[in-house]
Amino acid sequence: MKLDRLKLSIEEVPFKKSLSFVPLIKKLKEQKKINGSLDIQGESILKLVEEKPELASADFDVNDVDRFKDEIHILMGYFFTPVQYREEIGVVATPFDDQNFYFTPKYLELYGNENLIVEMVEQKEQDKCFKTFSMLFYAYSMILKRYYNFELGIGYLFMYKVTDKLNELVKYYKLEFEKSCIDITYSGKLPKLSEEQLHKMINNPLDMDFWLETLPLDKFKFSGFLPFRYVDVSQIEVISSLKSQLLEKSSIIKRNNFNQLEQNIRSLLELPNLKLGIIAFGMNEGNVENPSDFWHGFLSVDRFSCEDYRGTIYEEAGIQGMPVLINDLSKRENPNKLELALLDEGIRNIAIVPLYNENELVGVMELGSNKAYDITFSNLRVIKDIIPVFSIAIQRTSEELQNRIEAIIKEECTAIHPSVEWRFARAASNLLLKKESGEPSQMEEIVFPNVYPLYGAIDVRHSSVIRNQTIQDDLLEQLDLVRNVVLSVNEVKAMPIYDQLIYKIDYFKDGIKKGVSSGDEMNVLNFIRHDIEPLFPHFEENGPLVKTAIQNYKKNIDPDLNLVYKRRKDFEDSLGIINDCVTTYLEKEEEKAQTMFPHYFEKYRTDGVEHNIYIGESIANNLNFDRIYLKNLRLWQLIVSAELARKAEVLKRSLPIPMDTTGLILVHSQPLAIRFRQDEKKFDVDGAYNIRYEIVKKRIDKAKIKGTNERLTQPGMLAIIFSQEKEIAEYQRYLEYLISAGYFEDQIEYHTLEDLQGVYGLRAIRVKVKGGKEKDVLKLAEDLKIEN
Structure with missing residues (x-):
């Protein structure tokens, strides 16, 4: 129950109470009358009462407890046998009061040990009246049963947590009491309670003010005593706590949460030296795979790869599907490097517990200690009930991590570009429908036909x-x-x-x-x-x-x-600065270009930055494609290439190693198809004829002007390569405009290229990029009017 909504306006119980041994005496006399005799303990108690009639007082003065210490010990022997007196944590108190008058030795040890912290579990700081509330609840349970024949099942309300300050091990005790030695009397006329009133009380268990108003307690008197026992429920409580923790998100991943899991396992097994490790593992054709830094294993993945776990106790546990226990690693003959590493980490005793979810290995649990023979198979039996919960937690966490990783890959690597997400979502939906209907299913091929390619590169010279x-x-x-x-x-x-x-x-x-x-x-x-x-x-x-x-x-x-890593660092830094500048600008302008017409875009870094663009109706979901969008994108590419050349030239002055860049564009007017390659998780051109386009892309960066030894690509210049004459005329119109707009010098070079391996008859235009102020690329593209 949630105790934060508890309603109670008083701090003390409102009924009368007194210490009395009469209920026990009456109980024994009734048993003797029924059975004709009592056991030795019962007879000795009745004989003692005859000798000491003060013990039979209806209101025994609690201040006389010390005077009758030995006699009371005999009386309490009815509840605590000699063995129970020595072994149990027990106490006897006046009715519903804090006046304890009899204690077992272990009770005194518990409260006398300065290294133990004893505290009530239930809302100890939040609700100061909880103890009073609990006593009233117990009192009402006895009244309702005695006078109204109504059984109020309440279980137990008092729970104590005991923490050892030396090793932080925790134990839990529930408080059970014996209520047979309590007499209840009522002065005056007993109130009548209807069935409706009783149910209304039961339906409002936290509103004790309402209970006190419905059935006042001021006329009731409780006389007798209450023996209490502290019953160890550590195993139940710790296992319950572990299950609750493991059901929370990030219970295994976050270090603080994991440390709490480890401490709970220590308390459960009562092993202060225990270390806990969790690793996400899988089996692939009988081999271990998938160690990851996300998990808290004994050994760092920086030092050991998947290969290192093969043929070890980890793989043995995974293959056998049973825990593997090594009592003393230091006594192992011919230990492998993993076992030597564990010894270096201070692990002598280790158990590897495989974690399975739906018959699939998802990971292993490591239990280790710096003391040999600390962990036994008996310990493993104690935790067997929580092993499935660990398995579920590690599986769920693995899936959550996978989703997060995929989101990062999608954001950073654009493996699935936003322009084509709709197509992948449709394919996944179709696959799910087939699976639900029981049809044979696999991911359908994702192909975009009749798209126009654009290729460009900014490369670092030499x-x-x-x-x-x-x-x-x-x-x-x-x-x-x-x-x-x-x-x-x-x-x-x-x-x-x-x-x-x-x-x-x-x-x-x-x-x-x-x-x-x-x-x-x-x-x-x-x-x-x-x-x-x-x-x-x-x-x-x-x-x-x-x-x-x-x-x-x-x-x-x-x-x-x-x-020595100086000049190389200067080189890598210079190259990185150029590529970062190019990439940042390209991404920013590409984001704007997507608003003109959706298209597929990808970039990749070498000693420079290359980009591929594909545009066509099959990519643009539910949009009509017109060649005006292709022409617009070609012009956009020219403008962006000029701006990148300008930026690189300005950047050159501040680089650790000054570097020149060259610009290159390949024009291909024939539409082609691109297909998503499942194995490589990327798009590639589809069909034997279209492969020629990819071959040309790979070879043109070193193309030379025919009849010379001069490379086509030169610093500060943009080279545009064509395979058809009509393409040159189109780009000539674009360049004439951009020359007038101040992007290029007023001189267009026309060249024929030397034949490349398997590539013949290529033509090229080359223009020199003109320095100047940066223009707004998208506005310039929108202002230009292009005729079909």
């Missing part, structure tokens, strides 16, 4: 040459630095071996100066790392000059890569 030069520069610097180290130590203490090392360094330098070929970089780095760097501790013993040379070497080495 990027491979620059990259090789930066590698060469960094290697030479590293060799010079390490040469200085060897020279310095050789000056202090000359040895032939140092001369040999200097010779080897110079040999590598001479080779690198001539050019870096495949394998040169690795040979140099292996030599430095294996033949020289291990000697540094020995070198440092030769004085401060050598130490300074070594420190200078280390200062110039990238700490993560362990090599």
Whole structure:
């Protein structure tokens, strides 16, 4: 029940109460009268009462408890046998009061241990009157049964949580009481309660003010005593708590939630040293797959791949479908590297529990301890009821993660471009309908026929040459630095071996100066790392000059890569800045272009940025396509390419390594079809004839002007390649307009290209990009009037 809506205006019980042993005495006398005799305990109690008639007082003074301590111990023996007295947590109190007058030793241990925190579970801070409310509820249950023959099933209301401050283990106890030794009397005429009133009370269990008004308690008196027992329900409560936690979202993923799960498992198994691990695993043809950083395993996925788990206790548990328990990893013969890593993490005792959901392996649970034989199969039996809940939680979390990952991929990688989402949704809907009807089903092919392609690229000029030069520069610097180290130590203490090392360094330098070929970089780095760097501790013993040379070497080495990474970093940074600028601008303008007419767009980064565009009626859902949209997009592409060339030129001045860029556009007037390739999760041209378009795209970047050795693509210029004469005329009109608008210099070059492998008869136009202020691309495109 939700106790935050509890209604109670009083803080103390409103009825009279007194301590009395008379109810017990009467009970024993009635039993003797019925049975003719009592057991030894009962007879000794009655004999004691004859000897000590004060014990039979209707109102026993609680202040006399100490005086009759031994006698009361005999009386309470009726409820606590010697074994129960030693083993149970028990207390006896005056009726519905806090006056406890008899305690078992374990009760005193519980409340006398300063390392234990004992607290009521139910709303201890939220509702201060909960204890009074509970006592009234118990009192009413006894009154209704005794006077109105109405059984009020209430279970238990008092629950205590005991936390050990030393190890944070938690135990739970419910409070059970024996109410047979309570007498209830009523002074005056007993109120009558109709069935309707009784039901109204039961239907408002939290409105105790209403109960007190309906059946006042001021004329009732409770005399006797209440024996209480603290019953350990830790296993039930912890398992219930674990199930509730596991049903919450992110119960396994978030570290704080996971730590609470681990602590609850420790309390459940009473193992303060226990460690919990969860890994999402799958089995593929009998092999383990899918470890992920999203899960909290004992071992980091940075150090171990899926392959490392094969042939281990993890795979054994998954294949057998049963827990695998290793009592002491340190005693394993020929331990594999995974087991050695576990020992390094302080795990000696480990259990691997496979997690299955609908007969499919979804993960494993790791239970570990730094003490051998800490975890037993008895422990595993204790947690068997929560294993299915862990399985459900890991499956649900895996699916949630998958959805989130797919959303990120969709947003960042545009694997499914927004312009074609509608087609994928339709295909998925069709598949679902077939499955629901029981038909054989698979994802239908997704093809867009009769679409027009546009291809463009912004490339960094001589990027491979620059990259090789930066590698060469960094290697030479590293060799010079390490040469200085060897020279310095050789000056202090000359040895032939140092001369040999200097010779080897110079040999590598001479080779690198001539050019870096495949394998040169690795040979140099292996030599430095294996033949020289291990000697540094020995070198440092030769004085401060050598130490300074070594420190200078280390200062110039990238700490993560362990090599000189200066010019290469400048190159990568410069390339990254150019590509980021191109990508950002292209994405922004492409978003605007989609408002003209929907089209498929994709980009990919190399040593530059390339883009593919496909436009046609089959892509534009429920929209009529006209060639005016193709012409508009072609003009848009020219404008964007000019703007990108301008931006790259301006950007060049601030780059760590100045780089030139070239612009290229391929024109293809014949419509083609594109098909979504399920295996590659991307679109590709469809059909043997259309493959020629892809071949041309891959080879034109190095095309040369016929009869010369000059590359068509040049810095600061835009090259447009055609395969048909009529295409040139169309683009000539666009360029004439853009020249007048200030995008290009007033000179159009016309070229025939050298034949490429399998590609013949290509023509090209080349124009020089003119510097100037940036224009609003979309407004310019809309202002232009193009005739069909």
